[in-house]
Amino acid sequence: MKLILDKNISKYYLQTLCLLFFPGAKFSETEVVTPDTPVVEVTLKNEDDGAVCTATVTIGDKSVSRTHKEMYDHLPKNKTENMAANKAFFSAAEAFFGYTPPWGILTGVRxxxxxxxxxxxxxxxxxxxxxxxxxxxxxxxxxxxxTDIARNESKIIKRYPLDTCSIYISIPFCPTRCSYCSFVSFTTKKLLALIPAYLEALKLELSLIAKQIKETGFKLKTIYIGGGTPTTLNENQLEDLLSYIDKLFDTSTLDEFTLEAGRPDTITEKKLQSAVNHNVTRISINPQSLNNYVLQEIDRCHTAEMFFKAFETARRVGVPCINTDLIIGLPADDIESYSDTLEKIIDLAPENITAHTFCVKRSADILKGGRDIFARENFEVSKCVDYTQIMTKKSGYIPYYMYRQKNAKANLENVGYCKKGTEGLYNILMMEEIHSIFAAGAGAVTKFVGERNVKIERIFNPKYPYEYLEQDREKAFEETRKIMDGFFVKG
Ligand code: SF4
Known part of the structure; x- marks a missing residue:
């Protein structure tokens, strides 16, 4: 795709917008134009009271132009110019395709x-x-x-000042790989053999974090064990990790302790009992779909029956809050089969339901062989998203957090729904960047928050378990400690 932009227009933001209409496009300013090459041209003219942009979208002999004037009233000049460019392009592309992206020109994750x-x-x-x-x-x-989600969040956020914190623990292993996955999850036998050494390194890092939290006086409020699939750990490994966490931190005083069990094929009664014994308050059991042919299509190695069994076990052992993840727009799923999944889930009355819109990155196995699952326009998916909103509301759920991802089908969102008072707190605190999060394990990102939206610093752990294992943990944590000291002292 060829972009010809006025020099004052930000290429980055306009490219992001282009992806709403041209999913998966690659950009170039010098590309030789063929009849199939989309060309977007944006010109800018400054007037006394505003910035005027004209955007033209052309493919072959079809061309549509639109002009937008943004007044200089609330934003700095360069932002006003970019706003004019974005809106001019949006309206030209909208007219060209006869399609209006539901989130308009808002493209961010949060x-x-x-x-x-x-x-x-x-x-x-x-x-x-x-x-x-x-x-x-x-x-x-x-x-x-x-707006509804933010209003609910604002009541919760007030309870978490900057001297509170959370911990994220990464278990980047899964028993097998789902075909839509683009996560760095380790599934081969050779890599799963790293788990014992990985757990030792993780425990060392957690002990350093515990010491740091104690010395700096942070009040720990939530812990989240995520993946991958944390219940890939066997029963003894999980019990050992949970009891270690229990010894390091007073888990009985936490506001929330989540174990993302994830795949039903990894869940046993003993693992869930360990979780409850060690004060885990929230568990995710993720069917994604309750249609076995859909699960097969995405290489998810479990059945709907395995999900029901895991759910029943979690209820029986007394997990206080159960979350179930669903994906809208999976291959082989349609509005009837998705609605059936959703209704069966609502009948089980989990405390939380998280509805994701299907999203795949280019690296996912499912795209190999040129399969195109990106749809600019997808009424089925939109209908499923709307149906989820209607049915959850009717059944006493409220939307409590949300985020968006690039390449999501029909450019739609992911929403967490909950029964009132059972909001997944870590999800809100992490997504809205409300307080500091200490993160342990491969691929984990520690985030220090000094002032919301203004002062945030991220420290990245090595991405892969073998890199994480090669690192000198104490030395690496010393670096984190120094960054933290500097961050909070600088003021
Ligand atoms: S369970 Fe999740 S992280 Fe693991 S392979 Fe499947 S999609 Fe990827």
Whole structure:
């Protein structure tokens, strides 16, 4: 795809917007144009009171142009110019394809961050919805969804000042690989053999984190064990890790302790009993779909029956809060089969339901062989997303957190729903960057938050378990400690 932009227009943001209409496009300014090459040209003219941009979208002999003027009223000049360019392109592409992306020109991962800022400025719900519509061109239902979530979040966030913190523990192993997965998860026999050494290194890192939290006076509020699939650990390994965590931190005083069990094929009664014995309050059991042919299509090595059994066991051993993850838009799924899954899940009454829109990165196995699962326009998926919202509301759930991903089908969102008072706290704290998160394990990212939206520092652990194992843990943590000291002393 060829982009010809005025020099004052940000290439990065416009490219992100182009992906809404041209999924998976590659960009070039010098590409030789063939009749199939999409060409986007944006010109800019500054007037006394605003920036005027004209965007033209051309493929072969079809061409559509639109002009937008953004007034110099609320943003710095360069941001106003870019806003004019983005809106001009959006309306030209909308006219070219006859398709309107539901989130307008808002492309970030965390839409509710902007909404929280509006609410903090004192805007009412109606004013916030109006502003999202005007500034970012959101569909009304998306503006209302984001505003409702942010309003609920703002009540929870107040309970977590900057001297509180969370811990994330990464278990990047899975028993087998699902075909849509692009996560760095270790599944081969040789790599799964790293688990015992990995757990020792992880325990050492956790002990260093515990010492650091104690010395700095942070109040630990939530722990999240995520993956991969943490229940890939066998019963003894999981019991050993949980009892180690229990000894290091007073888990009985936590507001939330999540174990993302994930795949039903890894769950046993003994593992769930260990979790409950060590004060785990929330477990994710993720069917993704309850249609066995859909599960087969995505190489998920479990059946719907295995999910029901795992769910029943979790209830029997007394897990206080169960989350179930679903994916909307999976290959071989359609509105009838998805609705059937959703209704069966609602009948089980889990405390949390997280509905993701199907999203794959280019590296996923499912795309090998040129299979195209990206759809610019996908009414089925939109209907499933809407149906989820309607049915959860009818059944007493509220949307409590959300995020978006690039390449999601029909550019739609992921939403966590909960029964009132059972919000997944870590999800909110992490997504809205409310307080510091110490992270342990391969691929984990520690995040220090000194001031929301303003002062945030991230420290990345090595991505792969073998790199993590090669690292001198104490030396690596010493670096983290130094960064932390500098970060919080600088003021
Ligand atoms: S369970 Fe999740 S992380 Fe593991 S292979 Fe499947 S999609 Fe990837």
């Amino acid at each position: 839409p509710t961050k902007i909404v929280l800022d509006y609410l903090n400025e004192g805007m009412t719900k109606d004013q916030t919805v109006k502003e999202l519509r005007k500034r970012y061109l959101l569909y009304p239902k998306k503006a209302i969804l984001a």
